[in-house]
Amino acid sequence: MKNLFTVKKKSGKKISMITCYDYTSARLLEKAGVDTVLVGDSLGMTMLGYDSTLEVTMEDMIHHARAVKRGLKNVLTVVDLPFMSYQNDVAAAVNNAGRLVKEGKANIVKLEGGEEFADVIKAITRASIPVCAHIGLTPQSINAFGGFVVQGRDIESARKIVRDALAVEKAGAVMVVLEGIPTRLAEIITKLLKIPTIGIGAGNVTDGQVLVMQDLLGLNIDFKPKFVKHFMNGADIFVTAFKDYISEIETLSFPGAEHEFALNDEIYQTLKKEYL
Ligand code: KIV
Numbered sequence: 001m002k003n004l005f006t007v008k009k010k011s012g013k014k015i016s017m018i019t020c021y022d023y024t025s026a027r028l029l030e031k032a033g034v035d036t037v038l039v040g041d042s043l044g045m046t047m048l049g050y051d052s053t054l055e056v057t058m059e060d061m062i063h064h065a066r067a068v069k070r071g072l073k074n075v076l077t078v079v080d081l082p083f084m085s086y087q088n089d090v091a092a093a094v095n096n097a098g099r100l101v102k103e104g105k106a107n108i109v110k111l112e113g114g115e116e117f118a119d120v121i122k123a124i125t126r127a128s129i130p131v132c133a134h135i136g137l138t139p140q141s142i143n144a145f146g147g148f149v150v151q152g153r154d155i156e157s158a159r160k161i162v163r164d165a166l167a168v169e170k171a172g173a174v175m176v177v178l179e180g181i182p183t184r185l186a187e188i189i190t191k192l193l194k195i196p197t198i199g200i201g202a203g204n205v206t207d208g209q210v211l212v213m214q215d216l217l218g219l220n221i222d223f224k225p226k227f228v229k230h231f232m233n234g235a236d237i238f239v240t241a242f243k244d245y246i247s248e249i250e251t252l253s254f255p256g257a258e259h260e261f262a263l264n265d266e267i268y269q270t271l272k273k274e275y276l
Contacts, residue, residue, distance in 0.1 A: 015208025026071025065104030114164020125172035137180025201227030
């Protein structure tokens with residue numbers, strides 16, 4: 001699995017990653033031929049309606065990861081370690097990574113952080129659990145960043161992100177997500193690293209791309225970040241279908257004869273006499 005993406009990087013073929021949180025979508029993603037699926041802690045917003053990823057628990061991640069894995073036969077699955085499941089204790093981080101593998105069937109676990117988390121990445125890797133690092137604009141740190149602000153625009157913060165990238169690779173990460181950084185910085189990091197870089201809001205220079213499924217499908221009616229492209233207008237398509245359903249119920253067009261189960265005439269007449 002590790003080799004598949006390193007080979008893709010070497011050959012210049014781009015890696016596709018989409019977030020997924022449920023069985024039905026997982027089946028469709030596999031059918032579409034996506035390279036890898038991310039059970040992201042973004043499920044806190046997309047599935048559970050939280051304001052941020054900070055409230056997401058290990059139980060939430062395992063619950064959704066299991067559902068996704070039931071829908072996938074052969075797609076490499078990355079699962080997020082949620083906020084405070086790895087930040088303050090290396091042993092707890094390894095235990096929680098182990099739970100994502102044992103209970104959530106993760107192939108790779110993802111954690112947010114750079115050089116400060118090198119020891120955690122090393123320890124999880126030592127336990128034979130591959131790690132995907134996530135650097136740049138890391139949503140679990142929004143309180144420290146003061147919101148969703150593009151990172152790495154001044155020389156010091158750009159250097160810090162390069163140091164983070166080199167440190168996570170050295171610590172054993174098998175890939176790294178670069179989020180919310182300038183394209184030119186992503187280009188330098190992608191050239192510097194041997195492991196694949198997966199970008200979101202980092203331009204088309206990374207080795208692969210990831211998008212939140214609800215963003216890609218245009219289902220999020222609340223807001224659209226600059227880096228998101230809607231590949232369909234899902235919200236309109238869904239709302240139109242719901243409206244058609246409501247209207248067809250009201251006009252008795254649905255269910256139609258083709259959706260009904262028949263009852264023998266004699267039984268029908270008997271029942272009518274007995275009960276009506
Ligand atoms: O949780 C998530 O969906 C993510 C992606 C945005 C990379 O971490």
